[in-house]
Amino acid sequence: MKVEDGLGVEHLRFSEDGDAVIILDQSLLPNETNYIRLREREELFEAIHELRVRGAPAIGIFAGYASYVLAKQSKAADFPEFYRDFLSNKAYLGASRPTAVNLSAMLDRMDRVVRANARQPIPEILDAMRNEAILIQQEDIAMCRAISEFGLALVSDGFGILTHCNAGPLATSRYGTGLGTLFLARERGITLHAYCDETRPLLQGARLTTYELQRAGIDCTLICDSMASIVMREGKINACFVGCDRVAANGDTANKIGTSMVAILAKHYGIPFYVFCPSSTIDLSCGTGADIQIELRAPEEIKEKFFERPVALPEVKCYNPSFDITDHELITAIVTERGIIRPPFFEALREFA
């Protein structure tokens, strides 16, 4: 099956023989368009950890594909042995990145499929796993489309939208969550102007969001993260649109580092701040944002990556949290495929989860 994203780029799929996952290596964009074939446990793990595949929904889809590809390599003679192999791969892949709930949620979903087919011969279990992985991706496309339709109710022609990180087709399968409304608006003849935070330190905003928007012919302007305040002050921004990796029961949300800064600024300037995500991102087991594990990453990403020469002395200490928590009081609404959730979030989220 061929799944294309909003750009006409097929960035995540099975190989023809189903032995491997093929991804567009997002860590090299926009300068190199390089597809890689991944089959081994270590390289599948590395692809998630090094953000070759990234964005909460895309990681979830990839996890489904990867668990099938690994299950196919199992030499197990019976179900208990097959399931032991599956659980070992599940734990291994699940440890690659901690913050996005999608990774563990989709591995759990594959787990349920394996257990539901426990009495079937192993080739049939594999068929069921393959179908489920493809279904996860198809559902993601429908989900993004529905989120984007709801998002259209929040914009008017000529709106300036501030974006942070990348929540577009590359982070999902098609349309995206936070960016989906911009793609759909273009299809409907509504003009929106995006101001895209570059999103230090890994520059997903500069490298991926402007790449996607520019190619789709959507007006976009790249800014450094530190410029968000001035563009808001100058009246260029009517709304902020961001994605999300996990929503806690009280409405606190985890998203790419710097998101909470945008939300605080938006509150200051009286600009609505919208979070876009599938309802599966709501994790009621986390009471508040304090319960969400924040991924910590290597100092080199701050000091060396993307620079010709290091920008700080090697001995300088670095703190590199990859996500932050946006307090629910700063969020105007959470937009899901099932509708727009407005405060008070604690009650409303229970109905949507």
Ligand code: MRU
């Ligand atoms: O570290 P990344 O690039 O995986 O972080 C991605 C984000 O923070 C996205 O905004 C989030 O995953 C939502 S993607 C639709």
